[in-house]
Every structure is written in structure tokens, then in C-alpha cells.
Amino acid sequence: MTSFWCERAWLPExxxxxVRVAIEGGRxxxxxxxxxxQPGDVRLGGLVLxxxxxxxxxxxxxxxxGRTGGAGGTFWTWRERMYALAARLDPDAYLALARAIFAxxxxxxxxxxxxxxxxxxxxxxxxxxxxxxxxxALVQAAADxxxxxxxxxxxxxxxGLGPDGPADLDDVQRRxxxxxxxxxxxxxxxxxxxxxxxxxxxxxxxxxxxxxxLPAVAAFAAGRPLHVHLSEQRAENEACLAAYGCTPAALxxxxxxxxxxxxAVHAVHLTAADVARLGGSGTAVCACPTTEADLADGIGPFxxxxxxxxxxxxxxxxxxxxxxxxxxxxxxxxxxLRSGERGRFAPAELLAALTEAGHAALGWPxxxxxxxxxxxxxxxxxxxxxxxxGARPEEVPAVVSAPDVTTVVVDGRVVVAEGRxxxxxVGELLRRAIEPLWAEE
Ligand SMILES: [Zn+2]
Numbered sequence: 001m002t003s004f005w006c007e008r009a010w011l012p013e014x015x016x017x018x019v020r021v022a023i024e025g026g027r028x029x030x031x032x033x034x035x036x037x038q039p040g041d042v043r044l045g046g047l048v049l050x051x052x053x054x055x056x057x058x059x060x061x062x063x064x065x066g067r068t069g070g071a072g073g074t075f076w077t078w079r080e081r082m083y084a085l086a087a088r089l090d091p092d093a094y095l096a097l098a099r100a101i102f103a104x105x106x107x108x109x110x111x112x113x114x115x116x117x118x119x120x121x122x123x124x125x126x127x128x129x130x131x132x133x134x135x136x137a138l139v140q141a142a143a144d145x146x147x148x149x150x151x152x153x154x155x156x157x158x159x160g161l162g163p164d165g166p167a168d169l170d171d172v173q174r175r176x177x178x179x180x181x182x183x184x185x186x187x188x189x190x191x192x193x194x195x196x197x198x199x200x201x202x203x204x205x206x207x208x209x210x211x212x213x214l215p216a217v218a219a220f221a222a223g224r225p226l227h228v229h230l231s232e233q234r235a236e237n238e239a240c241l242a243a244y245g246c247t248p249a250a251l252x253x254x255x256x257x258x259x260x261x262x263x264a265v266h267a268v269h270l271t272a273a274d275v276a277r278l279g280g281s282g283t284a285v286c287a288c289p290t291t292e293a294d295l296a297d298g299i300g301p302f303x304x305x306x307x308x309x310x311x312x313x314x315x316x317x318x319x320x321x322x323x324x325x326x327x328x329x330x331x332x333x334x335x336x337l338r339s340g341e342r343g344r345f346a347p348a349e350l351l352a353a354l355t356e357a358g359h360a361a362l363g364w365p366x367x368x369x370x371x372x373x374x375x376x377x378x379x380x381x382x383x384x385x386x387x388x389x390g391a392r393p394e395e396v397p398a399v400v401s402a403p404d405v406t407t408v409v410v411d412g413r414v415v416v417a418e419g420r421x422x423x424x425x426v427g428e429l430l431r432r433a434i435e436p437l438w439a440e441e
Contacts, residue, residue: 001024001029002022002023002024002042002412003023003040003041003042004020004021004023004042004043004044004378004409005018005019005020005036005037005041005043006018006019006021006044006048006380007043007045007046007047008046008047008048008393009021009031009033009048009049009370010047010050010370010393011031011033011370011371012369012370014348015047015393015394015396017033017034018033018035018036019032019033019370020032020033020035020037020041021048021370021376021378023376023412025412026376026411026412026413027373027374027375027376027412028370028371028372028373028375028376029372030372031371031372044406044407045380045382045383046380046381046382046383046384046406047380047381047383047393048370048378048379048380048381049109049354049355049378049380049381049397050351050355050356050367050368050369050370050374050378051109051110051111051112051355051368051375051377051408051409051410052110052111052324052325052358052379053110053111053112053113053114053313053355053357053358053359053361053364053368054105054110054112054113054114054314054315054316054324055263055286055313055314055315055358056114056116056227056263056265056286056288056313056314056315056316057101057113057114057115057116057315057316057317057319058115058116058117058317058318058319059094059097059098059102059115059138060085060086060089060097060119061082061085061317061318062101062104062318062319062322062430062434063085063097063433063434063437064078064082064085064319065320067081067438068081074296075232075233075295075297078295082318083170083172083173084172085437086119086172086175087123087172087175088437089119089134089437091128091133091134091137092137093436093437094119094134094137094141095137095138095141096429096432097141097433097434097437098115098137098138098141098142099140099429099433100426100429100433101141102141102144102145102147103144103145103146103421103423103426104322104426105145105147105316106147106408106410106416106421107322107402107408107416107419107421107426108322108323108324108325108402108405109325109381109402109408110147110324111147111148111367111377111379111408111409111410111415112147112148112149112358112359112364112367112377112410113147113148113149113150114152114200114225114358114361114362115138115142115149115151115152116152116202116227116229116265117134117135117138117151117153117202118154118156118204119134119175120134120135120153120156120175120176120177120178121134121174121175121176121177121178123175124171124174124175125169125174125175125177131187132188132190132191135151135153136191138151139151139197143196144423145423146413146421146422147410148196148197148410148411149197149198150197150198150199150200150225150362150363150364151191151197151198151199151200152201152225152227153184153187153188153199153200153201154176154203154204155178155181155184155201155202155203155208155209155213155217156173156176156177156204156208156209157177157178157179157180157181157184157208157209157210157213158207158209159173159208160207160208160239161206161236161239161240161243162239162242162243163239163242163243164243165210165243176204176208180216181214181216181217181220184220185216185217185220188201189220198224198225198362198363198364200221200224200225200226200227200362201217201221201224201225201226201227202227202228203217203226203227203252203257204228204229205228205230205236205248206236206239206240206244206248206251206252207236207239211244211251214251214252214255214256215255215256218255218256221257221261223261224363225261225263225361225362225363226257226261226262226263227263227264227265227286227361228252228257228262228263228264229265229266230249230252230264230265230266230267231247231248231249231266231268231270231274232265232266232268232269232292232295232297233269233297234269236248236269237269247270247271247273247274249264249267249270249271249274249277249278250273250274252264253277253281258278258281258283259281259282259283260281260282260283260284262281262283262284263283263285263286263313263361264278264283264284264285264286264310265285265288265317266287266292266300267285267300267301267302268292268297268298268300269298269300270300270301270305275304275305275308276308278305278308278310279305279307279308279309282309282310283310284312284361285300285302285305285306285310285311285312285313286312286313286314286315286358286361287300287313287314287327287330287353288314288316288317288318288327289314289326289327289330289331289333289334290316290317290320290321290326290330291315291316291317291318291320292334293320293330293334294318294320295318299334299335299337299338302331302334302335302345303335303339303345306345311357311360311361312331312349312353312357313353313357313360313361314327314328314353314354314358321402322402323401323402324354324402325354325397325401325402326402327354328351328354328397328398329350329398329399331345331350331353332398347394347395347396347397347398348394350397350398351397354397355368355369356368356369376409376411377409377410378407378408378409379405379407379408379409380405380406380407381396381400381404381405381406382404382406383396385403385404387401387403387404388400388404403419405419406418406419
């Protein structure tokens, strides 16, 4: 039994002072507020939040940060750079890169990552000796960085969607594809779950999975988290309408892919009927505001989606920043810019998106709150930093940033202490992993 005594902690009903959290077997055993520390308690200053869940990550996109910003272009020209990077990764390079990125996320309070993983095979689409070698690199990286992982193994079967239907894969995209949904499912089924790891499923998008393949993906995903990029760009909607005569959300609905186990990522360009469809089915939505801004995607109708019944989660997606708190601020900022109103999401709603809703979307519904029975994920943030000094604890989720995180506990284990990750200098780990990937440019 380990116990933490928190100067303040965010309990299900809000911030409280002098909170003692007792942990046994990686779970919270008891929470008591208003008492003094006991002998042997580990003291945590500031405000202790539940662990954060990054519900949408593509780890390798982190290597593009600071390398695509100045040249103009669109989502589609950015994607060319991303494909050039993907072509250079093998399991060893991916392990080093993902380990550093997951450590960067942990430094910012993330205790669980949803990795939307589609870089499966070797050059030309030739499988590695272990067809799950790239997945195993991600699994090892998360274990090394001390975070839980939901590996959202992604079906990516077509090179795009034209008016006459799915397009052929190009050379880089061949690395993403298993050929068809049955072969994809057989490969994923060979990857065992283990402590700290859930195996989920993903449909890359309606651009990359032909309509007739969707039911097989849905069948395999039953009982697992299922994620899908949805209507990130207008061009996706136009292609779907031209090819199938319906919106992407309607296509997923018809194929049986919507529901409480499903998370739609982005959900930017939606009709009112799409919003009703997503909300009515209880489909979760993952907003990635810094990526949606960086790639000029647009601002989704997130308040309307929440009001319609969609739980909202947040993701760092292409890792424009490694700061999940920035995604929460971006969610509210986008809402204000689009609506002309303030306070569209209360700080407590932002925290729920960062924590409980994110973990639930990743298949860990027992996580994300400081309450008995929950996984023991604790994130202490400083209240006296240049960013947080003077703030009321109730409003901290709307002003805090990753550098304010001092301590991170995952399943009862301390991963970050005094602002330092157990792996050491994360900036140096990132530099050593990223620079070789660009050595020939
Ligand atoms: Zn994405």
C-alpha cells in the first residue's frame, strides 16, 4: 500500500484540500479529504488531477514538428512530407522515436495513449519477419515510457476515393495495407493484449477503406475500441458523396460502425443530420484542435456534438504540441471564435474530456477519476508557476500547461518526479531519434 497526500486534488465533485489517496495493486483503494498526512505518505504539492488520456496520436508525425511550417500548402502537401518520413522508418527507428514521444507526453501528464497505427509493413508493403514488428515497437515504447497504450491497429486498404470508387495504393501507402479487411484482422488477432496494453481497431477513413470492407472491420472490432478519422477535410466529404451518394458519417452508420464503442476523430465538416446521427448513437468524438488548426482543417461543431450526446475526448494527433492541455484550451478557443460566446465548455468539462472521456474512448472506462476502484493515475500540477499563479483551482484546467506538471503516477508507479521523466533528458531522446530521419535532406 502506497499513499499520496495531496495539498489539493480534483475529486469527482471538484477541487478539495488535504486529500489522501491510498493505492493498492495499481488501483485507488481509498480517497479521504480534509485530514492531515500520515507517516510514510508521499506529499504532492499544487493540484493533483486524474491522469490524462491522449485519445489520438500518430507517434511518427512528431518528427515533422518544426519542419513543415514555412512553405505554405495544404493538408495534402503536408501529407507528402509525412509520407516521405514514413518511408524512412523501420522497427528500430520507430521504437526510439515513439519511446521519446511517449515520454514527452508523460511529462505533460498523459498516462494513456491511443496510438492510431497504420505504418505496418516494410518497404513496398513486404511484411517484416514478424508482421506485427512495428506494432511491437510501439508496445515496447509505451512500456519503456511508463504509459498505458491502446494500440488502435488501423485498416488502410485503398489509396483514396474517386468518383468511380477506391483508388490504388501508391508506393508508401503499400506499407499501410494488409490487402483486405480479413487479412488485416488476422494480423491484429495475432497481437496479444498484456498488462497496460489494449488492442483496439481503426478504420483510417472512408478514403482508405472501401465500403464493402467496412462490415468485416466492424465485426472484428466488436468489444474493442474502434476509431475512425471522420470528415477532417471537405475533400473527403465531396469524394464520399461522389462515390457513394452520402456523407462519411452516413456511410459509417449504414455499415454498422457507429455506437458507444466508436470514436470519430476530428468530425469537423458535418451536416446537422451527421451531428444527430453521431449523438444519437452515442459515438464519442475526439477533437484535435492544434492539428486541426495547423492543417487548416476547420473548427468542428463540438458543442453541438456534446449536446447531441457525444462524449468528447482530446488528442495530440500529429503532435504540433506535446501538450494535451493545449488541446483543451484549443477546444474552447475554437468554440469562442466560431460562436461569439465565452464559456462554451466549462473548465470541469475540459478536464472530463482530458481524463475520463479519453480513457473511456480508449477502452479503460475505470480510469480518469480520483475515486476508489479507479486505476491509480495521478498528475500533480504546480499552482505557483508563471502560468497558474493566482488562478482559482476550479479554473486550472483552462490555464495549466504541460510544463506545470511536476509528478505523474501511472498505475501507482511514479513515472515523472520533480518535472523529470524516469528515462532522463526527453529533449535529447527526441533529438537523437529525429535528426537521423532527416540526415539526407
Ligand atoms: Zn489522425
